[in-house]
Amino acid sequence: MSEFYISAIPTDVNWQPTTDTADAAEAYVRRIFPDPDGTLQEVEVEFHDRIRVVHPGESLERITCPRCSGDIPLDWFQDLVEEAEEEFDSLDVTVPCCSALVPLDTLHYDWPCGFARFEIGIRDACRPEYEFTDEELAELAGILGHPVRQILAHF
Ligand SMILES: [Zn+2]
CATH class of the missing domain: 3.30.70 (Alpha-Beta Plaits)
Incomplete structure (x- = not known):
């Protein structure tokens, strides 16, 4: 349901x-x-x-990087969220596409x-x-x- x-x-x-x-x-x-x-x-x-x-x-079907515009795998994001138990002190993460350090809330989510x-x-x-x-x-x-x-x- x-x-x-x-x-x-x-x-x-x-x-x-x-x-x-x-x-x-x-x-x-x-x-x-x-x-x-x-x-x-x-x-x-x-x-x-x-x-x-x-x-x-x-x-949530697609995530792209604000730095390089590359696709960020949904699995990467789901694993990150699961590991953090949905809570963060800091949103800064190293993204897998271009290894930039960017805040999670600046990724483009669709x-x-x-x-x-x-x-x-x-x-x-x-x-x-x-x-x-x-x-x-x-x-x-x-x-x-x-x-x-x-x-x-x-x-
Ligand atoms: Zn990137």
């Missing part, structure tokens, strides 16, 4: 809101993603001590992959347009006081 997950994350990988601000952001997300039954979807707010990979799941220490996620959103609109992301950024972007995942 496949599962859809949508995450809103700060654009700065290290940024975290206060708990009050996170509560306000969660209330907003629950308002724009209504769940009539209260049982069909899950809204999850998470603070991570270290930088967490926000993985797009099966939608679909987009995120890195964050704060996350608001919606699992199996009830509403049909399950992505955040640009206006909603702007509103959420206003509540948090920091720009956010969304990562769509399919498992």
Whole structure:
């Protein structure tokens, strides 16, 4: 069974809101993603001590290098993430294509992959347009006081 997950994350990988601000952001997300039954979807707010990979799941098909534009094998990335147990203190890695030292969040991911220490996620959103609109992301950024972007995942 496949599962859809949508995450809103700060654009700065290290940024975290206060708990009050996170509560306000969660209330907003629950308002724009209504769940009539209260049982069909899950809204999850998470603070991570270290930088967490926000993985797009099966939608990740290709990774390329920002330095040499070469392809980076998906297996290399999956192994790296698995070995790190999805958490990093530093995103700097030596890429296999050209041996450059580059931060993981600067690689080109198709679909987009995120890195964050704060996350608001919606699992199996009830509403049909399950992505955040640009206006909603702007509103959420206003509540948090920091720009956010969304990562769509399919498992
Ligand atoms: Zn390269």
